[in-house]
Amino acid sequence: MSGFGSSMSSANNDHAVPLPPTCDGISSLNWSPTANHLVASSWDNAVRYWDCQVAPPSVSSQPAQWQVLPKSESTAHQKPVLDTCFSPDGRFVFSGGADKTVRMWDLQSGSTDMQQIGVHDAPVRCVGFCQEKQLVVSGGWDKMLKFWDCRSPTPAGTFQLEERVYNMDIRGNVLVVALAGKKIVAYSVSPQIQQQVSMDSPLKYQSRCISVFPDQSGFAVGSIEGRCAIHYFTQKPGLAENFAFRCHRQDNSTKTESQVHAVNGIAFHPFGTFSTVGGDGVVNFWDKDSKQRLKVFPSVNECINCAAFNTQGNIFAYAKSYDWGKGASGYRGPQAQPNGISLHYVPEEEIKQRQKKGGKR
Structure with a gap:
């Protein structure tokens, strides 16, 4: 393979981020919208951030050159941190966790303290930033969706949900929330925050991302x-159609049955192509428009919990940690199953759209 880091190697020869969480699971990865600053949340109650710089290879046969510096770590949460997001200017990181709080970290302050800006009645599973309203949005296991103005402890808006929040994403005017019970709701956030879609998941089993x-x-x-x-x-x-496809499955030697793994994360590239990562330790790049798989990475032989492309789309970060898909019996301990965060340099040819061709994937 070409275009990978050279100074520190992880599985697939990608660049290993120094000082990742060493115990418990890595729950989220997010990039700053203004710089190559990466934050990770984890079940050890911490939020960590790194400055990541890459020099693309001068020729395809040479690896990219990396400089990745650990910058800071906050343990202000009292229980596992489940999600993070950035403010549009990249200055603030917002986090939500099992301590039922939503917190704000000023990366420019030099402090590791976090200001509490919101609270739920149960763990906060997801956080996002609504740029259209300049509000933080949080979704919890208390079946509530809340919008927060960082200057006030009272939510700027609340929505009662049918079930617990399992995952959430917000982009521009669209907020989508995956709930327990295979329910999905979507909101438009401008000019007023209103529910636009309430539907059952198109998939038969529990939503993960x-x-x-x-x-x-x-x-x-x-x-x-x-x-x-x-x-x-x-x-x-003639232009777009809904469809589903199988991924993150491993056929046995006779191909009579498959070992099925959860799809733990979906991340879109600026081109509109996307990645999936799963419990099989595999990364896939996909093109939904041509219905093709663009790239499959060799398995890292451990679960991949989450992933994210940077704003420019030339760095792909993914986190390896046990996802408990096989229960306690599947966990072999931190020495046998060490956590890790890897960075993959993404050349355009790996991720750009391809021409459509006949047949289904």
């Missing part, structure tokens, strides 16, 4: 049963 298309025309959702669905809000005959 959800992500809005870059053009906001629909979303992709992944399940615990190794399937991903592409769903458009408005059907356009």
Whole structure:
């Protein structure tokens, strides 16, 4: 393979981020919209951030050159941190966790303290930033969706949900939320925050992750049963269609049955192509428009919990940690199953759209 880091190697010869969480699971990865600053949340109650710089290879046969510096770590949460997001200017990181709080970290302050800006009645599973309203949005296991102005402890808006929040994504004017019970709701956030869609998941089994298309025309959702669905809000005959496909499955030697793994994360590239990562330790790049798989990475032989492309789309970060898909009996301990965060340099030819061809994937 070409275009990978050279100074520190992880599985697949990608660049290993120094000082990742060493115990418990890595729950989220997010990039700053203004710089190559990466944050990770984890079940050890911490939020960590790194400055990541890459020099692309001068020729395809040479590896990219990396400089990745650990910058800071906050342990202000009292229980596991389940999600993070950035403010549009990249200065603030917002986090939500099992301590039922939503917190704000000023990266420019030099402090590791976090200001509490919101609270739920149960763990906060997801956080996002609504740029259209300049509000933080949080979804919890208390079946509530709340919007926060950082200057006030009282929510700027609340929505009672049918079930617990399992995953959430917000992009532009579109907010989608995957709930327990295979329910999905979508909101438009401007000019007023209002529910636009309430539907059952197009997949048969429990939703694990959800992500809005870059053009906001629909979303992709992944399940615990190794399937991903592409769903458009408005059907356009001849131009777009809803469909689902199998991924993150391993055939046995006779190919009579498959070992099924959860789709743990979906991340869209600025081109509109996307990645899926799963419990099989595999990364896939996909093109939904041509219905093709663009690239498959060799398995890292451990679960991949989450992933994200940077704003420019030339760095792909993914986190390796046990996802408890096989229960306690599947966990072999931190020495046998060490956590890790890897960075993959993404040349354009790996991720750009391809021409459509006949047949289904």
